[in-house]
Structure formats: C-alpha cells, structure tokens
Amino acid sequence: MTPDSNLDRLALGARAAERARPGLTDARAPFRARWACLAEAGLMALRFPPAAGGTGAGATGLAHALASLGRDTTDRGLLVAVVAHSLACGSALVRFGTTSVLARWAERVVAGTCVAAFAVTEPGSGSDAYGLACRAVRDGDGYRLDGNKVHVVSAARADVYIVLARTAPDAGILGLSAFAIPRDRAGLSAYAVPHRGLVGAEMGRIELVSCPVREDERIGADGVGGRVFEVALAEERAVILAPLVGAMEAQLARTAARCATAIRGGKPIAEHAAAGARLGAMAQRATAARAWLERAARALDDPASAKDELRATSAMAKVAMSEAIRDNAQDAARLAGAAGLEDGAPCTVELDDAQTAGLISGPDDVLRELVARDLVGRLERQRP
C-alpha cells in the first residue's frame, strides 16, 4: 500500500504502535527480544517508502506511533534509540548509500533486523559537530580511522556504526566523510556509559584505533559527510522527541487527575488560582508541542519542502518541544508535591528525561542560532 494521505499515514502508524505495545511494555524482556518485537511490528520501517522496503507511513506515521507508545511506557529511551536508528542512520544509508554493501545495511536497518548507531559527537567538539577531530586517512584502497565518539545512543548494542570522520584536514565541512562500520571490525571498541535521563537509549563511547574501513563502506562521495550529517539530523530532530511528547500527554492527564481530587484548604488543588493557572499552562504547552511535532513530520513528508526550510522547521520544532517537555516536567513535579519526588515516581523519570531533551540532536541554544542564520540567509537571497 502506498499511502496517499495524512490519514493513511496516521493509520499505518497507529497499527504499528498497537503491534509494538506488548514488546515495549515488557521491560523485563532482554533488549534484543524487545527490539525484535518493535521491528516485527514495523516501527523501524514506517518512515521509508515501499521502494526502500518501508511501509510508507512517513515521518507523520512514525511520529504518531512513537507519541502513542510514549504515553504508555516509562522507557522512552528505547523509542529514542529507534529514532536514532531509523531516522539518522536509516536516512543516511537510504539517501546516500550507493554501494551494494551499504544497500544491504540499509535493507537491514529499515527492517530493524540490526541495530544502528550514529556516531558524531566527540569530547572536544560537542555541539560544534563540524569541528570534530576523528581522522580517516587514506590507506591503500580504503581508510584507517582514529578517534573517539561519546554520548552515542545504543553504543554497546549496535551492529553497525555510522561514523563521521575528517578525510581532509583543512577543508572544513567539505573535508568530512561518513562511513558504515560493522561492530566486529578490528580497531573498533564500544562501551556503555551509565547516564541519567532516557536510560533505555543506553548511550556510550566508541573508540577507533587504526580501524580499517573499505571504500565501499563510505556513505556517499568523499567530502559529502557534512551533507549526510545535515540530512540525517534534520530527519532525527523533527521526530526524536515524539515519545516525550506522548509522555507529556500522559503526565498532563495524571496531574489534572491529582489536581481535581486532592483537597487542600477545603477545595481541590485545581481550584486554587495559581495552581489552576499552572495546570492550564501545562495543557497549552502539551498541545503546542504536539502541533509542532505534527508540523515538522509533515514537512519531512512533503517532497516540496525546501532544504533550508526543512532544517529550520525541524530545529524550531525540536526547541519548542524540548522547552515544553522541560517546563511541564517541572510543573508536574511541583503539582505532585513531595510524593512526586520519591525514588521511581513518574515525575523523577520525567525530570531526568526532560534534561536530555534540550541537548539531544543539538542543544537548543545552538538550534536557535541555526534558525536565525537560515532566516537571515533567506532574506538576503530575496533582496533584489
């Protein structure tokens, strides 16, 4: 089926979420069993067109499925790992992977029969991704890679790493290239690093020491790594917070229920003006975050979207969602009272998850600058 309307995309997303739900909610099951359940439900294939082995539900269907699943689980980290796998790694492979080796990885990533991780961030560059130091030096028909990557989702779980490295030292963004490197390659080591927030995303570190990579494992031409990164991140950014947007809706319902029933000073908490206004603001932010998510996903699905517009829309959407997630997590914790801060209470998980939202896929401060640069650039191009 090739969906031709937004409603078709939403229906495909809803169906995949229904099938994925049992595997996601059984947190005691081993990681591979849960991942396989999400893959068999078709979650990883939603974004891609049938020609690439996908179901054609697009970013709209995927965002809808993730928000729906995010409402029911506290393991939003695993869903975030699905986005990094599908949108950052899958999009890079499907869009730029022209060799048969890369086509084979693309097929497996779309089907979800492997786990992929996107490795860009380094200790010395952080949000300045283009300032990365990992080197890929020509060696015979291929390359040798040396460098360290940090905060990589699914680091110790992945079967394949999409690694961004520098192939030309003085060429800035044009000196970057992307590679698909299998887990068992000599010279590559991966470690999980325990962290707070989105715990199921299992972030970690990757070390590359004289790691040999073949030419047919390079994604796109030498020097187009910056473009691969840009496309992958515009995709990821638009949808990465979908599970947290769904969780925010569950959080709102839970908070509203408490405020309606807990009596303080002879009346429900919600009837005290300051608390009622806080609850109202939460509802407003949750609604706005959902609208931004849908808008950003639709922009990805619209073939007429211009490249710079897409980049700005997904950046603005991500900032708006992350601010709403952060503010609502704080308000929910406040309205829950001290009980909300007991170990393992939903509020504590939400507060930790919310801290990551402003950093994942690029810090909000950096994304706002990117939006401003695009805006100014567009105005300059329009000038006669």
Ligand SMILES: Cc1cc2nc3c(=O)[nH]c(=O)nc-3n(C[C@H](O)[C@H](O)[C@H](O)COP(=O)(O)OP(=O)(O)OC[C@H]3O[C@@H](n4cnc5c(N)ncnc54)[C@H](O)[C@@H]3O)c2cc1C
């Ligand atoms: C949950 C999670 C998942 C992640 N997954 C991955 C992954 O799969 N792969 C991967 O490669 N990376 C991943 N990252 C890393 C993420 O991309 C980085 O955290 C992010 O780019 C910021 O880098 P940093 O943490 O080193 O912060 P820094 O670069 O040190 O920035 C810290 C702060 O400094 C300020 N700042 C820095 N630069 C600027 C600027 N130019 N303008 C204005 N303010 C600025 C901002 O306030 C920013 O928040 C993940 C991070 C998180 C939290």
